[in-house]
Amino acid sequence: MTSPPRTKPSTEGIGVHSGISRTTEKEAATAASGEGEVAAFRLVGLHKTFGEHTAVDHADLTVAPGSFYGLVGPNGAGKTTMLSMAVGLQRPDEGRASVHGVDVWKEPLRARRLMGVLPDGLAMPERLTGRELLTYLGQLHGLDAAEAAQRTGELLAVMELDGPAERTLVVDYSTGMRKKIGLATALLHGPKLLVLDEPFEAVDPVSAATIKQILKRFVAGGGSVLISSHVMALVEQLCDTVGVMAKGRVVAAGPLDEVRGDRSLEETFVDLVGVEIGGGEGLSWLVS
Numbered sequence: 508m509t510s511p512p513r514t515k516p517s518t519e520g521i522g523v524h525s526g527i528s529r530t531t532e533k534e535a536a537t538a539a540s541g542e543g544e545v546a547a548f549r550l551v552g553l554h555k556t557f558g559e560h561t562a563v564d565h566a567d568l569t570v571a572p573g574s575f576y577g578l579v580g581p582n583g584a585g586k587t588t589m590l591s592m593a594v595g596l597q598r599p600d601e602g603r604a605s606v607h608g609v610d611v612w613k614e615p616l617r618a619r620r621l622m623g624v625l626p627d628g629l630a631m632p633e634r635l636t637g638r639e640l641l642t643y644l645g646q647l648h649g650l651d652a653a654e655a656a657q658r659t660g661e662l663l664a665v666m667e668l669d670g671p672a673e674r675t676l677v678v679d680y681s682t683g684m685r686k687k688i689g690l691a692t693a694l695l696h697g698p699k700l701l702v703l704d705e706p707f708e709a710v711d712p713v714s715a716a717t718i719k720q721i722l723k724r725f726v727a728g729g730g731s732v733l734i735s736s737h738v739m740a741l742v743e744q745l746c747d748t749v750g751v752m753a754k755g756r757v758v759a760a761g762p763l764d765e766v767r768g769d770r771s772l773e774e775t776f777v778d779l780v781g782v783e784i785g786g787g788e789g790l791s792w793l794v795s
């Protein structure tokens with residue numbers, strides 16, 4: 508039996524303007540910098556070593572307000588470590604990070620209000636349904652009950668985590684469902700900046716199209732997005748600005764068209780990170 512085609516859920520009602528105390532936060536961010544426009548996200552000299560190994564090597568990165576930033580880099584380049592320091596989940600050895608002028612380490616609560624975060628390997632209360640989780644987090648964010656219920660309902664519907672999925676606890680979600688509930692938790696409080704580590708990993712094509720739509724609307728509404736991804740085509744499709752990370756450093760950054768020139772991002776990437784494409788040699792036992 509063939510199942511009926513899934514209708515693309517509406518992404519209406521979700522946008523950057525649904526958050527709390529925006530004006531106050533914006534004024535605070537501008538005042539903090541003493542300038543007319545502050546970066547949505549500014550990482551300066553972030554550094555982290557694990558024993559002898561330098562995971563992030565004095566990395567700098569700036570996301571302009573209203574920009575859609577794609578961070579790419581080979582496995583082990585330091586993207587997740589840099590982003591987890593940048594959002595306050597892991598303490599850097601050196602360096603600082605600010606969101607709209609608010610220092611992530613000096614004023615963590617104010618910074619967190621401005622940010623929606625989807626970390627890699629998300630840790631969250633899991634013995635709850637998606638609705639229970641979002642309702643609980645809405646309370647933690649200080650949303651009133653009616654507002655939290657409305658946003659929860661919209662987010663579950665958009666992410667297709669309502670209906671039969673409501674009977675499943677988060678602990679039993681598939682990998683893709685976990686990404687989607689993670690994104691919903693990042694959006695719930697109406698942040699100005701989204702920091703999303705591999706948001707499309709393990710997500711089915713229909714859900715990916717929905718997430719793209721949400722993120723585009725978020726940026727069109729004045730928000731800023733930073734995603735990390737290994738999918739160059741996706742970064743080229745979505746992002747106006749890219750950063751390339753290799754061996755703990757941001758080795759190239761700027762507008763997409765300037766970074767890739769007249770080549771594809773993938774060709775530029777391979778050039779910049781200085782890797783040889785493997786797979787052509789060895790493994791002779793695979794081919795008879």
Ligand SMILES: Nc1ncnc2c1ncn2[C@@H]1O[C@H](COP(=O)(O)OP(=O)(O)OP(=O)(O)O)[C@@H](O)[C@H]1O
Pocket residue numbers: 557560561562580581582583584585586587588589
């Ligand atoms: N807690 C840790 N302890 C020791 N080493 C770590 C730890 N976290 C990360 N590393 C190391 O730091 C380096 C950067 O890892 P990281 O996960 O940040 O890279 P990445 O660019 O996100 O990689 P991927 O694309 O594979 O997710 C790697 O060499 C990794 O082994």
